[in-house]
């Protein structure tokens with residue numbers, strides 16, 4: 001047997017395959033070709049020493065903004081991928097019907113890094129910072145559905161940001177419209193919550209099984225827990241009927257107190273995503289491994305946080321078994337994570353801090369068997385420094 005690449009001696013964490021321990025990975029033609037306790041030295045094109053590192057599936061970030069160059073929030077997916085360990089970026093509504101073709105071009109250019117997309121109900125997507133659902137003329141359900149159907153390789157669902165700024169005077173009407181499009185497309189809706197109105201009770205009851213509620217630990221008025229830490233009405237019922245809780249940390253959407261209350265209530269996030277964008281990558285979010293470190297600090301296990309950034313989001317975008325796992329036959333997306341020990345502060349978007357003695361950091365990242373090289377990160381957009 002010969003391999004193009006062998007990753008040797010690391011501690012494998014592959015929750016989808018229920019495999020954990022010291023394994024060698026053999027990679028051939030961009031796929032995982034062998035997972036063995038020890039692979040022989042013969043026939044190996046190139047060997048990578050992963051001794052002392054965690055070997056996990058390439059991270060799948062369910063909520064990010066990678067429509068670089070044409071939107072307020074977008075960052076360069078390929079440039080950030082090796083810094084974050086992310087091999088699949090799911091763009092959360094940066095593109096709408098009028099702008100989706102540009103994101104398809106970006107996705108083609110980012111390969112082997114993968115881009116998928118929730119398509120915004122608003123035809124202009126996130127060209128600007130907000131207000132995208134406040135103008136009735138941009139709420140074109142037919143155009144959104146046509147755009148989704150035009151991009152089967154890219155589109156995984158519909159996105160609607162529902163908060164006091166995004167919808168203006170439209171209230172929950174854009175959410176109902178987005179749900180109609182998702183229903184017709186046979187796809188999930190990703191709902192963003194934040195500062196109301198509308199308030200949580202008006203939106204959460206509309207979500208269907210399989211729909212994703214992102215910013216589940218937001219400190220905004222639509223937050224999932226009350227000031228006493230108890231779940232707000234409708235939250236447990238929503239999760240029980242199959243609504244998916246996603247983190248989407250971002251620049252304003254992660255509170256330790258809310259995250260802790262959800263964990264105490266027995267509701268860990270299904271998926272841990274970054275909401276990486278122009279501003280959050282320079283604030284308390286930084287990158288997806290830092291988000292995972294926060295949930296480790298809150299008491300989730302290593303297998304749980306890795307699953308929440310690999311197998312779980314891969315399943316949510318219909319890539320179960322192909323992405324988010326290191327099983328034989330899967331795409332060879334691999335991330336080598338360092339477990340740094342020390343005493344590190346972790347900060348949420350309110351300035352609240354927790355300390356941790358273990359921090360995860362992406363060291364080397366491979367997409368379809370090709371190593372993604374660390375380059376300098378692009379400079380921020382001017383407004384990212386002002387905001």
Ligand SMILES: [Zn+2]
Pocket residue numbers: 063064065092248250275
């Ligand atoms: Zn976002």
